[in-house]
Amino acid sequence: MSTLFVRTLREDPADAEVPSHRLLVRAGYVRRAAPGIYSWLPLGLRVVRRIENIIREEMDAMGAQELLFPALLPKEPYDASGRWTSYGDGIFRLKDRKGNDLLLGPTHEEMFTLAVKDMYSSYKDLPVLLYQIQTKYRDEPRPRAGVLRGREFVMKDAYSFDVDDAGLEVSYQAFRDAYVRIFDRLGFDYVIVKAHSGAMGGSASEEFLAKAAVGEDTYVHCTTCDYAANVEAVTVSPPAAVAYDGLPAAHVEETPDTPTIETLVDHANAAHPRTDGRDWRASDTLKNIVFSVRYPDGRSEAIAFGVPGDRDVDVARVEAFLGEGAVFEPYSEEEFAAQPSLAKGYIGPGALGADEPAGIRYLLDPRVAEGTAWVTGADEPGRHVFDLVAGRDFTGDGVVEVADVRDGDPCPVDGDEGGVLVSARGIEMGHIFALGRLYAEALGLQVLDENGKLVTVTMGSYGIGPTRAVAAIAENTLDDLGLCWPRNVAPADIHVVATGKDEAVFAAAEELVRELHAAGVEVLYDDRPKVSPGVKFKDAELIGVPTIVTVGRGLAEGVVELRDRASDERSQVPVAEAAAHLVSLVLR
Numbered sequence: 258m259s260t261l262f263v264r265t266l267r268e269d270p271a272d273a274e275v276p277s278h279r280l281l282v283r284a285g286y287v288r289r290a291a292p293g294i295y296s297w298l299p300l301g302l303r304v305v306r307r308i309e310n311i312i313r314e315e316m317d318a319m320g321a322q323e324l325l326f327p328a329l330l331p332k333e334p335y336d337a338s339g340r341w342t343s344y345g346d347g348i349f350r351l352k353d354r355k356g357n358d359l360l361l362g363p364t365h366e367e368m369f370t371l372a373v374k375d376m377y378s379s380y381k382d383l384p385v386l387l388y389q390i391q392t393k394y395r396d397e398p399r400p401r402a403g404v405l406r407g408r409e410f411v412m413k414d415a416y417s418f419d420v421d422d423a424g425l426e427v428s429y430q431a432f433r434d435a436y437v438r439i440f441d442r443l444g445f446d447y448v449i450v451k452a453h454s455g456a457m458g459g460s461a462s463e464e465f466l467a468k469a470a471v472g473e474d475t476y477v478h479c480t481t482c483d484y485a486a487n488v489e490a491v492t493v494s495p496p497a498a499v500a501y502d503g504l505p506a507a508h509v510e511e512t513p514d515t516p517t518i519e520t521l522v523d524h525a526n527a528a529h530p531r532t533d534g535r536d537w538r539a540s541d542t543l544k545n546i547v548f549s550v551r552y553p554d555g556r557s558e559a560i561a562f563g564v565p566g567d568r569d570v571d572v573a574r575v576e577a578f579l580g581e582g583a584v585f586e587p588y589s590e591e592e593f594a595a596q597p598s599l600a601k602g603y604i605g606p607g608a609l610g611a612d613e614p615a616g617i618r619y620l621l622d623p624r625v626a627e628g629t630a631w632v633t634g635a636d637e638p639g640r641h642v643f644d645l646v647a648g649r650d651f652t653g654d655g656v657v658e659v660a661d662v663r664d665g666d667p668c669p670v671d672g673d674e675g676g677v678l679v680s681a682r683g684i685e686m687g688h689i690f691a692l693g694r695l696y697a698e699a700l701g702l703q704v705l706d707e708n709g710k711l712v713t714v715t716m717g718s719y720g721i722g723p724t725r726a727v728a729a730i731a732e733n734t735l736d737d738l739g740l741c742w743p744r745n746v747a748p749a750d751i752h753v754v755a756t757g758k759d760e761a762v763f764a765a766a767e768e769l770v771r772e773l774h775a776a777g778v779e780v781l782y783d784d785r786p787k788v789s790p791g792v793k794f795k796d797a798e799l800i801g802v803p804t805i806v807t808v809g810r811g812l813a814e815g816v817v818e819l820r821d822r823a824s825d826e827r828s829q830v831p832v833a834e835a836a837a838h839l840v841s842l843v844l845r
């Protein structure tokens with residue numbers, strides 16, 4: 258500690274939004290260089306390296322081969338895949354001195370695909386599993402929480418190449434198994450959830466999330482079965498279509514001053530009570546919300562989402578639906594003004610749909626199933642239409658999953674047997690994805706199959722973010738005193754603190770450190786001669802090495818004190834046995 262390049266801080270950095278960020282800065286793990294761009298100091302770098310090594314060992318063990326592509330890339334492959342455009346403002350683009358376009362790689366599907374295309378041509382070459390651990394660049398719209406969401410960050414990205422779907426399934430499962438081993442070894446609390454397959458249109462897709470209240474991802478899990486999914490990926494089981502033969506005809510009613518669902522429900526109950534005796538509820542109404550959307554390729558459109566009135570449109574679900582790089586906003590006053598067929602606050606299916614004058618694509622929540630009856634806008638101020646039946650009186654241009662998912666919603670798997678969803682928050686640390694043939698098709702990756710026929714290769718992509726993992730694990734494990742690392746990723750195995758002024762104390766501590774080193778244990782040794790025990794303990798708590806050994810007063814009785822950082826359990830061990838005891842703790 259007397260020579261280590263570190264300065265711990267007692268004060269929180271002003272820009273830190275989440276506890277892990279505060280502590281990683283205060284404990285001297287990272288330093289901010291610019292928004293979303295961080296330097297790694299020795300302690301932090303050791304954690305990154307340990308995480309990378311666990312990942313590397315498991316990748317190698319499953320037969321994936323490590324290689325390294327450049328971060329500075331030519332534009333052409335990204336043009337071919339369409340991502341030069343579709344990534345929108347998310348990529349850093351630059352020009353060389355000759356005016357050629359280059360980019361800093363945000364992810365490398367294209368480069369891997371092209372390398373396999375250049376080098377392989379037969380089914381006999383496949384499957385092949387490749388990976389790299391490499392620095393990526395993304396101009397994130399909201400860099401956040403230090404290294405949690407950086408604009409420069411490290412990613413392990415792996416890719417599988419198979420000749421057919423059955424092969425992809427095997428590769429996907431092999432990566433999933435390796436990920437489970439990696440995350441188990443990292444030693445903290447995580448969940449595996451179904452993920453949105455996105456615009457890439459693949460099939461299987463799962464995320465590995467660190468449980469953390471500050472996480473940006475919301476996931477749900479079922480109370481009775483093992484279903485768990487990112488909210489972006491939750492699909493509502495649509496109610497079965499019901500016959501509408503006996504239903505009353507739709508009728509328009511005066512509903513003055515009812516532009517919100519709440520006012521509408523109150524008015525309906527007062528002025529147009531239901532005939533079946535129950536009250537009108539927000540879930541009986543159909544709310545139509547118009548957004549204007551701009552896509553990264555310059556296209557734009559207005560889209561109306563029709564959702565039950567008791568639900569909001571969930572921004573994360575809209576983002577997942579629209580795809581990477583799309584930006585969207587609620588329809589503005591000016592946009593409404595330019596569309597006289599839309600009565601703001603009273604918009605109904607009558608004015609929506611690609612064929613209507615406003616030309617607005619109209620997408621409906623799955624709950625708006627055929628035969629369901631709704632109260633919704635009549636496209637005139639102060640009027641709503643009642644008993645408007647889906648499939649009889651209106652249809653949408655498609656179905657969309659953007660309504661919010663709530664605690665207590667039925668589980669899509671066993672909702673019929675009473676399974677309900679509960680939500681929690683997490684940080685995405687890994688993502689495995691059966692991509693399919695999208696990139697191989699775009700970039701022409703084909704091989705000859707057993708019958709000498711050209712077939713398009715099918716791919717998977719598998720990412721983990723080691724630098725994000727540092728923050729996510731910190732967030733998941735920290736406590737009031739500081740960082741609190743799981744043993745396998747801590748910057749050192751043992752933190753030895755020598756206290757007092759006594760020469761003998763330092764001599765005994767040094768001897769212990771030597772023995773530990775000789776046994777292959779990594780030690781952070783606080784040898785600072787003129788620093789008070791209080792300061793040394795505070796630093797040890799902040800830095801968060803899992804076992805703290807104090808060599809001090811107890812030496813007179815021949816003992817050192819061991820403290821487990823996480824549980825705060827303390828015990829005394831005879832000096833002579835200390836090294837062996839600690840070695841067994843660390844290397845077990």
Ligand code: ATP
Pocket residue numbers: 364395397404405406407408409410411412685686687688720721722723724725726
């Ligand atoms: P997010 O939804 O959080 O932006 P993503 O879906 O863009 O993540 P992927 O493209 O699947 O992430 O990248 C694989 C892994 O790389 C992620 O699981 C995460 O661990 C890491 N990662 C992605 N973006 C960042 C970032 N901005 N900073 C740090 N790590 C990141």
Ligand code: MG
Pocket residue numbers: none
């Ligand atoms: Mg992202």
